[in-house]
Amino acid sequence: MSVLENINGPRDLDGLSDDQLTELAAEIREFLVTEVSKTGGHLGPNLGVVELTMAIHSVFDSPKDAIVFDVGHQSYVHKLLTGRRDFGKLRQLGGIAGYPQRSESVHDIVENSHASTSLSWADGISRAFAMTGQTDRHVVAVVGDGALTGGMTWEALNNISDDNARKLVIVVNDNGRSYAPTIGGMARFLNTVRTRRGYRTLHVSSRNLFSHLGGPARAFYRGVRGGLHGFLARFTNNEALYSNLDIKYIGPVDGHDLHAMKEALEQAKNYGAPVLVHAITQKGRGYEPALQDVADQFHAIGHIDPETGEPVEVASRPSFTSVFADEILDLAHENPRIVGITAAMLRPTGLHRFAERYPDRVFDVGIAEQHAVTTAAGLAFGGLHPVVAMYATFMNRAFDQVLMDVALHKAGVTFVLDRAGVTGPDGPSHHGMWDLAILQVVPNIRLAAPRDATRLREELRDAVVIEDAPTVVRFSRGSVGNEYEAVRRTPDGVDVLREAAHKDVLIVAVGTMAELGLQVAERLAAQGIGATVVDPRWVVPVPKSVISMAGDHRIVVSIEDGVRVGGIGTRIRQDLRAAGVDTAVTELGLPDEFLPHGSREAVLDLVDLTPQKIARDLVAQVLGSRIPVARPLPEDSDRSIGAEAEKTER
Numbered sequence: 079m080s081v082l083e084n085i086n087g088p089r090d091l092d093g094l095s096d097d098q099l100t101e102l103a104a105e106i107r108e109f110l111v112t113e114v115s116k117t118g119g120h121l122g123p124n125l126g127v128v129e130l131t132m133a134i135h136s137v138f139d140s141p142k143d144a145i146v147f148d149v150g151h152q153s154y155v156h157k158l159l160t161g162r163r164d165f166g167k168l169r170q171l172g173g174i175a176g177y178p179q180r181s182e183s184v185h186d187i188v189e190n191s192h193a194s195t196s197l198s199w200a201d202g203i204s205r206a207f208a209m210t211g212q213t214d215r216h217v218v219a220v221v222g223d224g225a226l227t228g229g230m231t232w233e234a235l236n237n238i239s240d241d242n243a244r245k246l247v248i249v250v251n252d253n254g255r256s257y258a259p260t261i262g263g264m265a266r267f268l269n270t271v272r273t274r275r276g277y278r279t280l281h282v283s284s285r286n287l288f289s290h291l292g293g294p295a296r297a298f299y300r301g302v303r304g305g306l307h308g309f310l311a312r313f314t315n316n317e318a319l320y321s322n323l324d325i326k327y328i329g330p331v332d333g334h335d336l337h338a339m340k341e342a343l344e345q346a347k348n349y350g351a352p353v354l355v356h357a358i359t360q361k362g363r364g365y366e367p368a369l370q371d372v373a374d375q376f377h378a379i380g381h382i383d384p385e386t387g388e389p390v391e392v393a394s395r396p397s398f399t400s401v402f403a404d405e406i407l408d409l410a411h412e413n414p415r416i417v418g419i420t421a422a423m424l425r426p427t428g429l430h431r432f433a434e435r436y437p438d439r440v441f442d443v444g445i446a447e448q449h450a451v452t453t454a455a456g457l458a459f460g461g462l463h464p465v466v467a468m469y470a471t472f473m474n475r476a477f478d479q480v481l482m483d484v485a486l487h488k489a490g491v492t493f494v495l496d497r498a499g500v501t502g503p504d505g506p507s508h509h510g511m512w513d514l515a516i517l518q519v520v521p522n523i524r525l526a527a528p529r530d531a532t533r534l535r536e537e538l539r540d541a542v543v544i545e546d547a548p549t550v551v552r553f554s555r556g557s558v559g560n561e562y563e564a565v566r567r568t569p570d571g572v573d574v575l576r577e578a579a580h581k582d583v584l585i586v587a588v589g590t591m592a593e594l595g596l597q598v599a600e601r602l603a604a605q606g607i608g609a610t611v612v613d614p615r616w617v618v619p620v621p622k623s624v625i626s627m628a629g630d631h632r633i634v635v636s637i638e639d640g641v642r643v644g645g646i647g648t649r650i651r652q653d654l655r656a657a658g659v660d661t662a663v664t665e666l667g668l669p670d671e672f673l674p675h676g677s678r679e680a681v682l683d684l685v686d687l688t689p690q691k692i693a694r695d696l697v698a699q700v701l702g703s704r705i706p707v708a709r710p711l712p713e714d715s716d717r718s719i720g721a722e723a724e725k726t727e728r
Contacts, residue, residue, distance in 0.1 A: 086161040088135040088185075099336055103128045106155055107364045115384040118503065119176050120151035122362040122376035127254050128335075130357055131155040132216055133339035134249065137347055140633035141184045142676050143216040144203050148196025148225050149227060150177035150188065151378075152251065154633055158183040169503030171676030171684070176504055177351075191507040193422075193445045194223050194228025197248065201234050204244040204352075216245040216347060221374055223252040224422060227444025239324045242351040248325075248341065249334065253361040261444055264723070318319030334363060345394060362690035393562030399496055399554040399592035400529045402613060403428035405496075405538050406465060416542060419454055419466045421447045427496050447472050451479035451491075453574065458489040470552055471497040472512025480548060486518045490545035492536070497528075498552035498637030499590070500668070500682060506677030511668050512590070513552055518618045518649055522547040525618035527589030531558040535571075537615060554590045554639070562592055564613070568623035573613040584631035586624060586662075588617055588638035588646050596635050601693035607700050617646050620653045629659045633699060635666060637692070639682075642667030664699065666692060 084090060106128050114121045132155070134145060140160070147153045154165075157174065160183050167173025178186035188199050200219035204705030207215045225231055236693065238246060239404050253648045280440055331342045341356060346353035361375040362368025367387025368376035374709040381390040410416045410432050416427045418440040433440035447468060454464035473480075473495055498510040517523055524547060528534035534553060541549035562574035575592060576599050583602060588594030592613045599609035610631065614621050617638075628634045634654070647665025654661060666687065673681055682688065 082106060082109060082158065082163070083333070086139050086160060087220055088159055091132065091136050091159070094274050099132065103132065103336070106158055107167075107434075109220060110154060110159065111365055113384045114154070114168065115375065116377065117165065117168040117170065117173075117383075118378075119168050120154070120377060120382040121365070121379050122371075123152040123156040123222075125363045125365055125376075126359045126361040127251060127369060128155050128334075128363065129336045130220075130249065130251060130333045130339055130359060133336055133343055134220070134441045136157050136340055137343040138216055138218055138247075139287045142185075142214075143218060144187050144200075145185070145218045145220065146188050146196045146199045146203070147178055148150075148188075148199075148219060148221045149193045150191045151689075152220070152222070153178050153186075156185070169505070169675050171674060171680040172227040173675075175675050177507065179505075189507065191504065193222075193225045193470070194230040196225070197234030200246055200248070201238050205241070208244040208525075213245075216247060218247045218249060220249045220251055223250060223254065225445055226250070227422065228446055229307065229448065235325070237608055240350050244352070245347075246352045247346045248352070248354045249343075249597075250329075250356050251359055252306055252330070252356060253359045255477050258486060273295055274483045285617055305369050310568050317631065323432040324352075325351040326351065328353060329358075331355060331357050333357035333359035340658045348445035360361070369713075389663075394530065397556040397557050398528075398531070398534060398555075399426070399428040399533050401558060402467075402494060402496075402538065402553070403431045405535045406467075407431045407435060409539065409542055410439065412637060413463070413542070414429060415432050415456060415463050416463050417441070417464050419443065419450050419457075419464050421450045421468050421472065423468060423472075427469070427494070447476040448479050451476040452483045454491045455479075455483040455489045458484075458491050460488070463490055463492065463545065465494060465542065467494040467496065469508070470513045471501075471508050473510075473513055474516065480517065480523075481520050485523060488522070488546045489548065491548050492538075492541045492544075493548065493718045494552045494662065495550060495552035497555045499554050499675065500678045502678045502681065503553045503675050506672035509668075509673055509681075510552070511639070511673070513550070513639050514638060514646055515644040517550055518646070519644075520548065523550065524548070524616060525550045526553070527552055528615070529587070529589055529592040529613050530561045531612075532561055533615060540616075549620045552589070554678075559590055559593055562596065562613075568621070570623050571615050572621045572623045573615060574610065575610040575613055576609065577609030578603070578610050580606075581610060581631045582607045582633065582700060583609040584627055584634045585609055585611045586634065586636045586646075586650060587611060588636070588640070589611055589613075591637040591687075595678065598635075598637075598692045598696065601689055602696060602700075605697055605700075607697065618649060620646075624650065625659060626663045629652055629657075629662075631661060634661050634663045634698070635696065637664065637687070637690075639687070640667055641670050643670045662699075664696070 081098050082105040107155055108127055110121060110124055113648050157436055162174055162183065169176040174182060177189060177191045180186050196219040200217045204217040290568060328342050328345055331338050332529050333339060344354050346355050383390055418432050420427050420429050420442050422442060422445045424430050424433060424442050429440055449468055457464045495510065495513055498513055501508050501510055517525060523542060526537040526541060537551050541551050562575055565577050566574050572611060575595060585595040585599060595611045597609050602609045612624065613625055634650065636650055638646045642665050645665065645667045647667060651663040654663060668685055
């Protein structure tokens with residue numbers, strides 16, 4: 079039996095010998111490569127924190143001691159050490175999450191996968207422990223060096239240093255990367271620590287010496303090595319960054335030397351006040367394909383061949399991100415005023431090609447979305463047109479800056495929101511489902527939702543010529559769908575995708591929901607119900623032609639992959655009332671709930687955004703309006719839609 083098979087909780091580490099711990103680390107890496115290659119997930123970050131996580135769980139007593147991960151994508155090893163070895167449905171509906179999740183284990187504290195939040199959590203938890211007399215409990219915050227680029231980290235450090243009477247340990251997992259290489263002054267500072275000759279000499283000599291020691295000599299060396307690391311820290315002046323914050327600094331420590339990590343953490347644990355342990359690790363450790371991946375070292379992967387690291391499935395169609403990457407490069411070539419901004423997501427958002435061609439015109443600001451938006455306002459004031467590319471879920475963090483810095487100042491800034499709507503396997507904190515509801519309240523904002531690649535190119539070109547207001551172009555995760563050409567386009571830019579002779583139902587489909595809208599229309603047509611399907615292209619403000627067409631139909635149905643509370647459907651209904659149009663509006667979208675991880679298709683099915691369910695409900699509505707129905711709607715169950723509708727009517 080392997081060592082890993084006997085680990086059902088952190089205390090199972092206590093009785094393991096040095097050799098068994100070494101074997102366990104190797105087994106964990108082999109397990110991660112084998113399992114994550116089948117499901118996809120965050121492989122590189124977890125390969126880099128094996129010994130670090132083992133050391134934390136050896137020294138501290140979870141869940142009595144609270145361990146907070148920032149960001150939670152580096153928690154796979156933590157899951158294994160807390161008894162969760164069923165990775166067969168990792169990030170799939172019903173399987174374990176790719177981030178810590180309280181419903182899975184008492185060892186999981188913080189579920190939010192938005193970076194730079196862990197120190198604020200740790201500050202609050204440690205204060206609560208101290209104030210309630212729980213003085214035997216510690217808090218450990220594991221924060222990547224990339225998260226140190228986020229403003230919340232420094233706000234938290236400012237408050238942590240204001241009160242030293244609590245047991246708080248900050249472990250900086252320094253691998254020189256967030257998603258890609260970490261940028262900025264903090265990154266340069268930490269890089270000097272990693273590359274100083276003194277640290278490298280001690281690092282190499284300590285590992286070589288320790289491997290040859292045994293028995294009493296090894297025990298003696300372990301006893302003095304912590305002092306050597308402390309001496310090196312003072313010698314290289316690494317404490318300078320934190321000395322004025324009154325936070326004890328230990329390091330740098332080789333994050334892959336389990337004994338060195340345990341000693342450093344023991345020192346931190348016994349100090350009795352906030353301590354920062356600086357651990358240097360290697361993303362993708364132990365897996366050659368990841369180490370050879372210069373771009374992101376297998377930060378997040380799909381299905382791969384575990385031997386070669388090559389993708390098993392190659393997408394037959396380009397992704398929305400790829401289409402954007404090509405189009406923004408073309409636009410940048412045509413217009414030298416266009417500049418790009420991203421927040422530590424250069425490649426994931428598709429700005430990497432722009433940066434490769436025009437490196438002086440693309441700015442990666444680190445994990446600092448608020449700063450990204452306000453600096454974009456400044457760039458616009460200076461005569462440029464900034465294109466800010468980020469995931470839709472991260473736009474939530476910068477709402478105030480969009481409202482008060484961009485919109486209030488009538489700045490021409492374009493926001494490109496990737497992973498909008500239901501994103502799938504990354505779960506509730508990554509679903510980009512709030513952007514439509516949040517952003518449409520911004521005065522004068524213009525919001526586009528392309529349904530396919532052609533419309534993405536069109537709408538992006540429309541957006542970057544608007545200089546007096548913020549514009550937003552949002553699109554889904556993954557491959558672009560089928561191209562649906564319009565039957566006609568109205569003078570104000572609305573695409574009519576299907577036009578029925580009998581104007582019973584007007585379906586307003588937002589972005590990629592156009593395909594769903596057309597499927598619903600076909601099912602309604604089978605019942606003799608006429609359905610017109612339109613894609614507004616620009617959904618905010620609501621085009622006047624949508625208002626006009628709504629007045630010609632009995633029912634308006636909006637379909638969006640954003641939260642329906644305060645969504646586009648609500649905006650349409652309000653504008654109809656303001657125009658004196660009394661057509662009934664059915665607003666379909668995502669519920670105001672935190673949706674689970676799973677494929678996009680599985681999650682949409684879970685919330686009833688399927689052609690079968692929508693058509694069934696619409697037929698019931700139409701029957702209630704006394705519109706005749708031709709025949710039962712084809713479906714999988716043996717109950718006819720007519721019977722369901724009559725039941726609803728009664």
